[in-house]
């Protein structure tokens with residue numbers, strides 16, 4: 001394929017992806033205006049329903065504006081050969097080729113992050129603020145950004161450097177070595193996420209003794225699942241939206257509850273939510289998701305190894321010479337239709353797991369508290385009760401509230 005055709009292909013893929021997302025978004029935006037299903041009756045009162053409709057409309061409008069902006073910017077840069085220009089400029093600064101690649105990855109990352117900042121600020125301090133979700137101060141916002149940059153510089157820098165070195169030494173076979181390294185890294189992060197990364201951004205404190213703790217301990221004994229590490233995270237520092245998650249593997253696993261979740265739910269509801277999370281563990285969902293993402297990464301790297309030395313791809317981005325970083329960048333676009341399809345299957349798998357975890361919670365604990373907890377979580381975040389089926393199929397990692405409740409009600 002000559003470089004001109006590749007450029008058109010890249011633009012075609014970006015355009016298709018953009019239009020697909022817009023069509024699904026528009027369908028979903030229409031779908032939210034449907035009457036509330038009977039099973040969800042009473043979830044919103046009149047005032048809150050109006051508020052939820054306004055919130056979703058505003059979030060949708062904003063997403064159209066920001067995605068259109070980045071789509072057009074990307075087309076413009078591709079069309080004008082901006083990446084080739086950047087490559088040539090950095091080549092003048094760097095003494096050796098591997099450094100050019102490293103600089104290139106850095107510049108593209110920071111440039112796209114900086115461009116996104118005004119949108120971040122508007123989303124957080126205007127939209128989320130208006131609906132009472134935002135609890136973040138300007139100081140937290142700035143500190144988060146700075147800490148994020150330092151982390152990216154260190155972790156991203158090491159990963160990128162390793163990638164470049166492996167490509168230099170092993171050429172097309174680099175993918176096997178890099179795959180092993182990145183898999184080990186993914187497992188490492190999963191195991192130490194709560195002890196290494198979270199404390200940089202939040203305060204984690206052990207759950208104090210009391211009714212909630214004994215309710216959790218009682219439940220965990222009935223299912224023979226020791227829960228000794230229960231932590232509370234100060235999610236209220238950033239948002240009023242609540243959450244809970246498990247982290248780590250084997251005996252080191254920790255349960256993390258958001259303070260905002262504890263505040264708004266009864267002990268029974270919280271145990272119901274935890275029982276659902278225990279279900280994910282017992283049904284081996286965590287291990288399987290990990291394995292699937294490792295396999296997916298391997299496939300992607302193998303495919304990348306077929307493209308990484310192509311001169312035509314570098315030329316398509318406006319480069320004068322064959323450059324690893326230009327090809328990685330183009331590959332990310334070429335791979336996106338495949339990644340959309342993989343993502344669709346991953347969501348399908350994830351939704352199946354959610355039903356299983358719900359069923360586990362119903363069977364080992366109770367039905368009603370989990371249902372009311374899920375209703376509260378949706379109404380507190382002003383969520384969409386009637387998403388469009390196509391949008392849900394492509395984008396939802398969890399089944400819609402209505403489907404989860406129906407599935408739970410059907411359990412004897």
Ligand SMILES: [Zn+2]
Pocket residue numbers: 276277280353354357
């Ligand atoms: Zn779940």
